[in-house]
Amino acid sequence: MIARVTLEIALRKEFDYAIPPELASRVEVGSRVKVPFGPRQVTGIVTALVEESTHTNLRSILKVIGAQSPVTPKVLRLARWIGDYYCCAPEIALKSVLPDSVRKEKEGWRERLHVRVAPFTGELPKLTKRQVEVWNIIEEWRELSLTRLLELSGATTETVRKLEDKNLVTIAPEISERDPYALEQILPTQSLEMNAEQALALEKIIAKMGELSAERGTWNAEAAAQGSALRTPRSAFLLHGVTGSGKTEVYLQAIAHALEQGQGAIVLVPEISLTPQTVERFKARFSSGKLQTLVAVLHSHLSAGERHDEWHKIRQGRARIVIGARSAIFAPVDPLGLIIVDEEHEHSYKQEEAPRYHARDVAVVRGQMEGAVVVLGSATPSLESFYNVKKGKYALLEMPTRADHKKMPVVRVVDMRAEGRKQKGTPIFSEQLKEAITQRLERREQTMLFLNRRGYSTSLQCPKCGYVAECPNCSVSLTYHRAKQKLCCHICGHDAPAPNVCPDVKCRNPAIRYAGLGTEKVEATLAKLFPHARVSRMDSDALKRKDDFRRILGDFKTGKIDILVGTQMIAKGLHFENVTLVGVIYADLSLHMPDFRAGERTFQLLTQVAGRAGRGDVEGEVFVQAFTPFHPAIQFARRHDFAGFYEQEMEFREQLQYPPISRVALLTLKGRNEEKVRLTAEHARRELEKSLAALREVLIAGPAPAPLARAETFYRYQLMLRTRQMPKLSQALTRFVETVSLPEDVNLAVDIDPVNLS
Numbered sequence: 001m002i003a004r005v006t007l008e009i010a011l012r013k014e015f016d017y018a019i020p021p022e023l024a025s026r027v028e029v030g031s032r033v034k035v036p037f038g039p040r041q042v043t044g045i046v047t048a049l050v051e052e053s054t055h056t057n058l059r060s061i062l063k064v065i066g067a068q069s070p071v072t073p074k075v076l077r078l079a080r081w082i083g084d085y086y087c088c089a090p091e092i093a094l095k096s097v098l099p100d101s102v103r104k105e106k107e108g109w110r111e112r113l114h115v116r117v118a119p120f121t122g123e124l125p126k127l128t129k130r131q132v133e134v135w136n137i138i139e140e141w142r143e144l145s146l147t148r149l150l151e152l153s154g155a156t157t158e159t160v161r162k163l164e165d166k167n168l169v170t171i172a173p174e175i176s177e178r179d180p181y182a183l184e185q186i187l188p189t190q191s192l193e194m195n196a197e198q199a200l201a202l203e204k205i206i207a208k209m210g211e212l213s214a215e216r217g218t219w220n221a222e223a224a225a226q227g228s229a230l231r232t233p234r235s236a237f238l239l240h241g242v243t244g245s246g247k248t249e250v251y252l253q254a255i256a257h258a259l260e261q262g263q264g265a266i267v268l269v270p271e272i273s274l275t276p277q278t279v280e281r282f283k284a285r286f287s288s289g290k291l292q293t294l295v296a297v298l299h300s301h302l303s304a305g306e307r308h309d310e311w312h313k314i315r316q317g318r319a320r321i322v323i324g325a326r327s328a329i330f331a332p333v334d335p336l337g338l339i340i341v342d343e344e345h346e347h348s349y350k351q352e353e354a355p356r357y358h359a360r361d362v363a364v365v366r367g368q369m370e371g372a373v374v375v376l377g378s379a380t381p382s383l384e385s386f387y388n389v390k391k392g393k394y395a396l397l398e399m400p401t402r403a404d405h406k407k408m409p410v411v412r413v414v415d416m417r418a419e420g421r422k423q424k425g426t427p428i429f430s431e432q433l434k435e436a437i438t439q440r441l442e443r444r445e446q447t448m449l450f451l452n453r454r455g456y457s458t459s460l461q462c463p464k465c466g467y468v469a470e471c472p473n474c475s476v477s478l479t480y481h482r483a484k485q486k487l488c489c490h491i492c493g494h495d496a497p498a499p500n501v502c503p504d505v506k507c508r509n510p511a512i513r514y515a516g517l518g519t520e521k522v523e524a525t526l527a528k529l530f531p532h533a534r535v536s537r538m539d540s541d542a543l544k545r546k547d548d549f550r551r552i553l554g555d556f557k558t559g560k561i562d563i564l565v566g567t568q569m570i571a572k573g574l575h576f577e578n579v580t581l582v583g584v585i586y587a588d589l590s591l592h593m594p595d596f597r598a599g600e601r602t603f604q605l606l607t608q609v610a611g612r613a614g615r616g617d618v619e620g621e622v623f624v625q626a627f628t629p630f631h632p633a634i635q636f637a638r639r640h641d642f643a644g645f646y647e648q649e650m651e652f653r654e655q656l657q658y659p660p661i662s663r664v665a666l667l668t669l670k671g672r673n674e675e676k677v678r679l680t681a682e683h684a685r686r687e688l689e690k691s692l693a694a695l696r697e698v699l700i701a702g703p704a705p706a707p708l709a710r711a712e713t714f715y716r717y718q719l720m721l722r723t724r725q726m727p728k729l730s731q732a733l734t735r736f737v738e739t740v741s742l743p744e745d746v747n748l749a750v751d752i753d754p755v756n757l758s
């Protein structure tokens, strides 16, 4: 037998190696192996086993790494699809399906010395007083880690070794699993009695599971290679349920059904909503009873060791449920019965570096490959998914009312132009919002205030000479951070001390002015307006240590904080019973982005933020402050009217042939010499026109400078391609990338279905 291996160095090629007899039983498709390559040794993944090779004198595999092959053939097939559809080399696609900690050889199980009572009969030998003390502890515990024993007894290792010499105990290394949630106390929960909407949704999901398991395995890999997978999914559901409609309960009971059928489940949650609260809801339901199983958690805040252990719990089949962020879609759950993508509209499901995959779309493809039901859930579905419903590709499940019969919060839009005429300077708090906060403080209820911009002021300007502090590396202005007394770039991280006078040598005006508003300033203004209120801020600046996030949320939950100010970090998933007021400081911030999805994003954000209010017994109230209060995105969000927003927004997308009407491929060229980047982009366009000539209906726009024209010292130009047949365009683009000749110092990135157009 010969193994075909893709190497972890990007070469867009596979290599054949002989399998030496002593490794024959251990090499399989998906095995990770060490092989000779030139004078080096490199690692790779076996992608196929073949009888013959066109090459002679094959070199042999040196070593198989790990006891179990890390990539299952199913996940391997998925990686191939990603390579094809997202135009990236197979090695890069493969790399993303395995966490680093599993791929790298050095991370392993953590072993700890364990002390156990040895089987012995007869009299206890003579022991010193100290030895007797230690022995008593061991006898009581029967087995415990050496570290724990030393803690409990205050003894030294020496004393324990003496007991070993006397054959009373054994000391041996044992695997001790790292459990990131070991310190959480989790109380088991039972299924809730469902309301009619929930029951109907669950019924349809379960019926589909039955249907699919009947025809499992008939999926055609060839068809997927040609990209039909994304065009004709038969299995996905879109669960459109308002915040608080009880989507999680539907997920939990659907998972329970999968477990009953002997299948596992993957639950994707945006990184930002993957809070201990969320994880606990899943762990609690499956922590006991006949469906008891481990729930593995995969996300970027785990240590490499924790991730290694979580992943192997899944691979070994001990954890049947996985909850995680984007990359958890590759978790080796087998057999897989159900994939849930919660908050499916979230942009963080898209990976912003190669492979630039969208985990929601990968979920749909994986579901189809493995005969698993896919449920995409959201209170504000993406236009892409809702369009798929309209075209009959996805089935719609609707839950328009709150499960606990709580009313939707009242949303009041405040016209900040009018406030501007009343107050001097640019207003931060309208009179109405101030009044509402005062009431909450009096009633000992809590408030959340939201502004999607961190820092203190967003720019530093000199009114005299017109100077604006800009980043030397990027085409953006610097943000003033008062706590640090620094001007910082939010793109590249550059920072500089904040000046007291205009830095222009000819000007030196001391009356230099900070303009624009960030969360830090909202917090400071609150402290002035409400000196007795307990205010905390939650944004990425405020979170310095690993557990800050949990600590702040904990304090908010236990009522130690009256007002929580934050960025989108507080917009998602959190619910606190005592929050009766939510304020959005400037709702228009996200409206004026150079992105065709700006309106959609604003609608989603406002709806999500509003959903944080009134989760308890008291009805919630939301104030949305805006300078363009009549913008449709704001007005439809005020009325909780997704369908209305969809109709209106689709007209605009249709006119301009933007997604979901078409699909987009974004080509970004970047380099340090602007002229060269521009010329290369023009050359690329000409070459593209030639190589896409055979495809019908591809619109090419550009080249033009990217909205973020310069980032981290690189100038950036873009070409935008629109088509209704992305799989064909992907294929053509792959060939284009392989053949087009570009200067060495200009880099080309291809992003299929981009969500970030900057």
Ligand code: ADP
Binding pocket: 192, 193, 194, 195, 198, 241, 242, 243, 244, 245, 246, 247, 248, 249, 403, 404
């Ligand atoms: P969503 O995820 O749709 O925003 P959740 O799943 O968080 O909503 O549910 C909102 C609240 O309603 C939770 O406190 C949940 O425990 C409760 N809930 C869900 N389903 C039911 C039900 N059938 N009966 C009573 N309460 C429910």
Ligand code: ZN
Binding pocket: 471, 472, 473, 474, 489, 490, 491, 492, 493, 494, 712
């Ligand atoms: Zn910068």
